[in-house]
Amino acid sequence: MVKVIETANWILRDGAKILSVRSNGRDRFYLPGGKIDPGETARDAIMREINEELGVDLVPETIRELGTFAGQGHKQPDGAIVRMTCFVADYRGTLSPAREIAELRWLTPRERNLMAPMGQKITAALFDI
Template sequence: MSVIDKVAWVRVEDGRVLSTRSRGKDAYYFPGGKREAGESDMQTLAREVREELTVSIVPETVAPLGTYEAQAHGHRDGVTVRMTCYIGDYHGTLEPSSEIEEVVWLSYADRDRVSPVDQLIFDDLRASGHLR
């Protein structure tokens, strides 16, 4: 079995959660990505969010949300993604970068539009009253 290890930023505002769609993809994903060699979770989070959304994460506001694992969207059966999620504030204006086609705020009604691992996070956010 193969595991894709990722770090993601989960940003909830007014009952909706920030999500992105990369060029050529059919599902929405939380901002984030894979670690580069030697990177900490915080370094990966800051780099990926800056690359995807042109904003800076405020390090002192970052807190762990949880780690989730599910079948990796668009990969063969048996390939899973393990996503370590963080919340936190940001500076700047959210703008899609060259690799991001769309930046959206999703509600629980949009659950079927996100990847399987993101669906688990949607369920937790809904259960805790953060996602409408």
């Protein structure tokens, strides 16, 4: 049986750079966001996760779903699929790593190799067209 991990993730660009985060103890950067809790919508999850991880509030009326991407999760057992629902949104506040986030970084397309494989795929699909 295939294990599917449902996540909600935020795509935030500054020109060609994309906001990425690295969790404590991890070697790769990820798109900010996280697992969708039972009974929670992807939209609710992205608002909660971004507040918890980066200390900012997404502006509800600007939240727009970009699409859902699925693939093998980084450091997940074989056969575990991560299904990432990605959103864009404006935010209020000052971005600052919190909770399990050790570092945030604006990665350029040349630095994409620092991201987990799904992040590399998603940013390539969205920004290299």
